[in-house]
Amino acid sequence: SQQGEEDPQALSIQEGENATMNCSYKTSINNLQWYRQNSGRGLVHLILIRSNEREKHSGRLRVTLDTSKKSSSLLITASRAADTASYFCATADYGNNRLAFGKGNQVVVIP
């Protein structure tokens, strides 16, 4: 399966600022998902965007998908200290439920 790949960024921002991270992948996908992982913990599903969607919102999260560029972005608006975590994108192939995870972005929100 293809590998989602984020730009290898570690973001450190002030509380209240927006955080943007990107993800790119290599082949056709059914959907792309974003997850959050707090240190040493399991994954929390944030949002899923299907291949025929271009933008999706969920609370303070905004995800875009550009299938022509094979890329996605996750925007967290008005960040909070509790948003401090690693964020991963994961792509799913057509026909199966296997997920390929990107490298992850470490986000630190400074109170």
Added chain:
Amino acid sequence: GAVVSQHPSRVICKSGTSVKIECRSLDFQATTMFWYRQFPKQSLMLMATSNEGSKATYEQGVEKDKFLINHASLTLSTLTVTSAHPEDSSFYICSAYGDSYNEQFFGPGTRLTVL
């Protein structure tokens, strides 16, 4: 949402011993479960796909005799790390796919440390 549990949450064992990790879907039936491995500050790497009642499908480079997977029921899959060595120390995460949800749900992970 659906809940997936893992047991134990952390385990320390001696080199050469075997360790079994359980993954349970608590409130839904999971026809498919997945096992991932995560090294510190790295991403999740899919190890194998486990389907209830059939043999697991392992990803390239994952030794099936080393990592034994059993998916005996629609709510339980186990991963046994056989003859563990220090290089097997890692964070192991399972996920369960629920047909009714059309989504994977992740367990909290198991931290394995092999001395």
